[in-house]
Amino acid sequence: MDVVVELTKSRTSKHATRRMAFIVNEKGEIIELASGDICEECKTYVKGEAKRVIVRELSRDEYLVIVRLVRNPQGHVSGEIIVYDWRQELVFRAVYRKLKLRKTSGDSRFAWIPRIVADKLKLYVKRYNLE
16 A cells, blocks of 8 residues: 655745644554655645655554544644545544534544654644543
């Protein structure tokens, strides 16, 4: 599975996007995926860079987490956290809007994964609604 990791800004620097990929295991250990080939056509905005990362085969106790955050001209950050299992099937999806992290789909057994990823990223969350 290929994942795009990027940090880009618009020409005017009013909009910015950040995409990250992590592997989380059952113990709560987080590994960030950052090395890959530079991909010019994968960029959302003009400034910055994007990389295409090839994800290795996951074991049964590992999950692939993709985080996408966007900052608008007012400085508000919104985004989503998507969790895939070892079979590359979507098991949980949460959105981040208005300083709240809310579940949109998936099984509540995996609600702990977006919570620890948000803590690692030091994402300011006023309220969690993941159950």
